[in-house]
Amino acid sequence: MSEGTTYPARLDGRRAIVTGAGSGIGRAIALRFAGEGARVLVADVDVAAAGRVADEIGTNGLSHQVDVAHATEMQSLVERATAEWGGLDVMVNNAGVGVAATTPDTDESDWDRLMDINLKGTFLGMKYAIPALRDSGGGCVINISSVAALVGVADRAAYSAAKGGILALTRAAAIDHIAEGVRINCICPGTVDTPWVRRITEDLPEPEVARAAMRARQPHGRLVSVDEIAAMAAYLASDEAGSIVGAAMIVDGGLTAR
Ligand SMILES: NC(=O)c1ccc[n+]([C@@H]2O[C@H](COP(=O)([O-])OP(=O)(O)OC[C@H]3O[C@@H](n4cnc5c(N)ncnc54)[C@H](O)[C@@H]3O)[C@@H](O)[C@H]2O)c1
Numbered sequence: 001m002s003e004g005t006t007y008p009a010r011l012d013g014r015r016a017i018v019t020g021a022g023s024g025i026g027r028a029i030a031l032r033f034a035g036e037g038a039r040v041l042v043a044d045v046d047v048a049a050a051g052r053v054a055d056e057i058g059t060n061g062l063s064h065q066v067d068v069a070h071a072t073e074m075q076s077l078v079e080r081a082t083a084e085w086g087g088l089d090v091m092v093n094n095a096g097v098g099v100a101a102t103t104p105d106t107d108e109s110d111w112d113r114l115m116d117i118n119l120k121g122t123f124l125g126m127k128y129a130i131p132a133l134r135d136s137g138g139g140c141v142i143n144i145s146s147v148a149a150l151v152g153v154a155d156r157a158a159y160s161a162a163k164g165g166i167l168a169l170t171r172a173a174a175i176d177h178i179a180e181g182v183r184i185n186c187i188c189p190g191t192v193d194t195p196w197v198r199r200i201t202e203d204l205p206e207p208e209v210a211r212a213a214m215r216a217r218q219p220h221g222r223l224v225s226v227d228e229i230a231a232m233a234a235y236l237a238s239d240e241a242g243s244i245v246g247a248a249m250i251v252d253g254g255l256t257a258r
Contacts, residue, residue: 005035010238012037015085015136017077019068019125020095022049024194025144028226029092029233034060036234038090041081043068045095068095068121078128087136090237091129093122094144096162098196103157111158118162119169126173130182138181142236143170144229145186147252163188167248174246183245185236190252193223219254 016033020026022044030040034057042057044050047065054061062084066077081088096118099110122143133139146163148156167186174184191197191214201210215222232251235241250256 007032007035007234009037010234010240011090014038014089014237015041015081015087016090016092016237017041017043017081017088017125017129018092018094019043019066019077019121021053021092022046024196025189025192025226025229026092026094027053028230029094030061031056032227032230032234033090033237034058036238038237039085041077041084043077043095068093068124069116071124071127074121074124075128078132082132082135088129088132089136089139090142091125091133091139092142092144092233092237093125093166095121096144098156098200099158100155100200101157102155106158114158114162115165118159119165122166123169126169126184130173130177133182134177134180138183140183140185140237140241141170141173142233143184143186145170145188145248147188147190147250147256150188150248150250150256170248171246178245183236183241185241185244185247185249187229187232187236188248188250188252188256189229190218190224190250190255192229193225197223217255218252219258222253224251224253 016038018030021030021042030042039060041062042050042054043064043066045067050063054063066073099114143166145166148160149163149167170186201207204210
């Protein structure tokens, strides 16, 4: 969120949870939601990072430590929101990690960890949030998938499998719960300029060359910004997106149009 930017108050009074909100895309979504009037539970395994983002939000921000891969912790996360605010309107399942490897080169332990955080974490977020959304008179779930769910991306075998699973789960659950007033969608970002992407390139022998290659992969010639993903999330969370159900909203600078 740029300093001094004002947004429409489409989420006035809404109660939202954002996982992985201590950094990158999750942080931008939390700040944008708050900028549109929502109360936000900033959830992250890194509680210090979550606390900093909640402080940036101010009175409408609360921080909560959670490992999304653990059912009891995810249940407690949703219970915290309903205890604090008397209900829940929006659940954003954003927390995720990456493993860069082909299928034969992926360690079984890396596969398990990635599936636990990215796919099971999203499942658990939905498992506990959907009843709370239903009990609150309806609401929405936004899952963060990836273009890796839609096209083949080199060296991302396990990651692509998890993100494809999130897309399929989004569609299945969307059909199950729309009649209950719970709208479920996902966002498929291209390469987004976040601390994660900066970490990947820093470890390479020529970081700036790697970053230039990432920019070139995007037809619009630059990385997607976190604010562009946050804008899509705020739209999906708003009443303006009332007919968007089980959709994969692609925000990728044209990568999948090639
Ligand atoms: N950056 C990209 O190019 C890109 C593209 C497509 C999709 N995504 C997805 O967007 C999401 C956010 O990515 P980002 O780039 O902002 O990453 P990031 O590393 O900047 O932020 C991820 C956050 O998730 C938290 N987290 C990690 N494991 C967790 C766990 N087990 N429980 C709770 N929190 C946990 C981290 O502490 C961190 O704050 C991920 O799901 C990622 O797959 C990112």
